[in-house]
Amino acid sequence: MRGIAKSMLTTLSVFIRPPVTRFYPDVHRPLPERDRAFPLLLWDKEIDEPFCTGCHACERACPVECMTVLMKDNPNHKSVGGTSGRRKIIDKFWIDYARCMRCNICVEVCNFDAIAMNNTWAGHETSVHDRKDLVMDLQQLTTLSHNGAIKEWVPVLGKANEA
Amino acid sequence: MVTESASEFETQDLLLNVGPQHPSTHGVFRMVMQVDGEVVREVIPYIGYLHRGAEKLCETMDYRQGIGFMDRTEYLAAMNAELSYVMAVETLAELEVPERAQWIRMILVELNRLASHLMFMGAFGVDVGVFGTPFIYAWREREAVIDLFEEISGDRMMYAYLRPGGLAWDVPTNFVPRVREVLTAVRQGIADFDGLLTKNEIFIARTKGVGVISAADAIDFGMSGPSIRASGVPLDVRREEPYLKYNDINWNVITRTEGDVYARYLCRLDEMRESVKIVEQCLERLQPGAIMPEKMPRMLRTPPGEIYVRTEAPRGEFGVYLVSKGGNRPHRLKVRSACLSNLQALRHMTIGSYVADALIVLGSIDIVLSEVDR
Ligand code: SF4
Ligand code: SF4
Numbered sequence: 001m002r003g004i005a006k007s008m009l010t011t012l013s014v015f016i017r018p019p020v021t022r023f024y025p026d027v028h029r030p031l032p033e034r035d036r037a038f039p040l041l042l043w044d045k046e047i048d049e050p051f052c053t054g055c056h057a058c059e060r061a062c063p064v065e066c067m068t069v070l071m072k073d074n075p076n077h078k079s080v081g082g083t084s085g086r087r088k089i090i091d092k093f094w095i096d097y098a099r100c101m102r103c104n105i106c107v108e109v110c111n112f113d114a115i116a117m118n119n120t121w122a123g124h125e126t127s128v129h130d131r132k133d134l135v136m137d138l139q140q141l142t143t144l145s146h147n148g149a150i151k152e153w154v155p156v157l158g159k160a161n162e163a
Numbered sequence: 164m165v166t167e168s169a170s171e172f173e174t175q176d177l178l179l180n181v182g183p184q185h186p187s188t189h190g191v192f193r194m195v196m197q198v199d200g201e202v203v204r205e206v207i208p209y210i211g212y213l214h215r216g217a218e219k220l221c222e223t224m225d226y227r228q229g230i231g232f233m234d235r236t237e238y239l240a241a242m243n244a245e246l247s248y249v250m251a252v253e254t255l256a257e258l259e260v261p262e263r264a265q266w267i268r269m270i271l272v273e274l275n276r277l278a279s280h281l282m283f284m285g286a287f288g289v290d291v292g293v294f295g296t297p298f299i300y301a302w303r304e305r306e307a308v309i310d311l312f313e314e315i316s317g318d319r320m321m322y323a324y325l326r327p328g329g330l331a332w333d334v335p336t337n338f339v340p341r342v343r344e345v346l347t348a349v350r351q352g353i354a355d356f357d358g359l360l361t362k363n364e365i366f367i368a369r370t371k372g373v374g375v376i377s378a379a380d381a382i383d384f385g386m387s388g389p390s391i392r393a394s395g396v397p398l399d400v401r402r403e404e405p406y407l408k409y410n411d412i413n414w415n416v417i418t419r420t421e422g423d424v425y426a427r428y429l430c431r432l433d434e435m436r437e438s439v440k441i442v443e444q445c446l447e448r449l450q451p452g453a454i455m456p457e458k459m460p461r462m463l464r465t466p467p468g469e470i471y472v473r474t475e476a477p478r479g480e481f482g483v484y485l486v487s488k489g490g491n492r493p494h495r496l497k498v499r500s501a502c503l504s505n506l507q508a509l510r511h512m513t514i515g516s517y518v519a520d521a522l523i524v525l526g527s528i529d530i531v532l533s534e535v536d537r
Binding site for chain 1: 224227228229232235303306313314315316317321326328329330331332334335336355358359360362363364365367451452453454455459
């Protein structure tokens, strides 16, 4: 009996502790900046175009082959009277979120810091009724960054913190 | 007389199917039990429902891409699984892992062991019949550990954080105080479980003397981890073949002699205390420094060769056998899963026991089906 009494006491002591749960989805837990949901494309606000040049590096490195990248000549390039230094730019971009395994490799291989993992709740709450709605196109991928709704975190690979 | 009249009736054993989708099978595991009344006469386990061909998939991918699949092999202790894999690649490629990276790795795998054992406590409590309470308690502290992992790596379960050579990126600047916070929470959690279950007469009545396996049998079945240590065999890869920095700190291999379900529970409980001790010592020894070797090639290639690396995962010896024929991907990858070997002993432990006890025995070896099936 003493053991059961002790169990009851433990339960009682937990009962009077403050709760640790939240009323999701009314209350959202703040996410850490490194949080990884799904990859997003970043928007270069100065020139008003995506950072992505369509170099295919991420597409080749993706372990589950969920990305499709098509590039084009940049119509806004300096040589044709534009303002951008990017000779090539992304034309079409699809990421199949249903296949993506959120491994972060695309972010690591991009030489232009053009892609980052979504670290907002919008990236986690992506349920849809039809699987094909999870294939995101260029416009869907850039909206968050275009609106300034995301403060992205791009990892500095293999570098130690400043002491 | 009674026996004579009883034998006039022909009795037939009943085949009872458990799973593949059953709350106490911890995943998709199916077993068919031949029962005589309440007593189990035969157990036929069926595995493979969760087979994804992860080993074969890794052979088509370079070493970095494989890490993500290792996470999914052992989703409750993904850091431990990653560690075995990256250590195998490092040994083949002859990479020297910097001090700081080794200490951080050690902290992470021990924290992951804590999270995994907490998960065991919760799920096992439910198996025994203490519905709900232990599960919620376990979830609370496990959440603290997982939140910390999310702050470090960005993901809650599939970390993809270790890399051949060290770590993908450095830990946040508030790492040490955060780990201490988590340890305080986990210590409280361990105390809660101790209070809730260890001395509880009902719990003891359900678990003591159930599913006994002797040391010799456990060795024969190739068991490892807490399941074999509860039978009195002090087998712990961290002690037998020290990797990382396990030789530089003080810790004990926890063993019990009874070999029953209760001993396996106690073993895990004490092991959690040891893990807390290990992490505390690691935090004291953690120094600033590099987290990757100086010269890392952009695409890691290994010379031809083969290697078997084993580490102590929460469920036992997690081994990775890697064959390379040069180039940037494994020629053959084989994962030695502790759960699969431990599961072999299930039949031995359950035959002759009650049906209700069979499920407790299954829970006590703490299987993760994704690791069994890969
Ligand atoms: S996101 Fe980066 S790596 Fe991928 S195509 Fe664009 S520029 Fe290249
Ligand atoms: S996170 Fe990984 S799986 Fe997802 S798109 Fe990027 S590389 Fe592919």
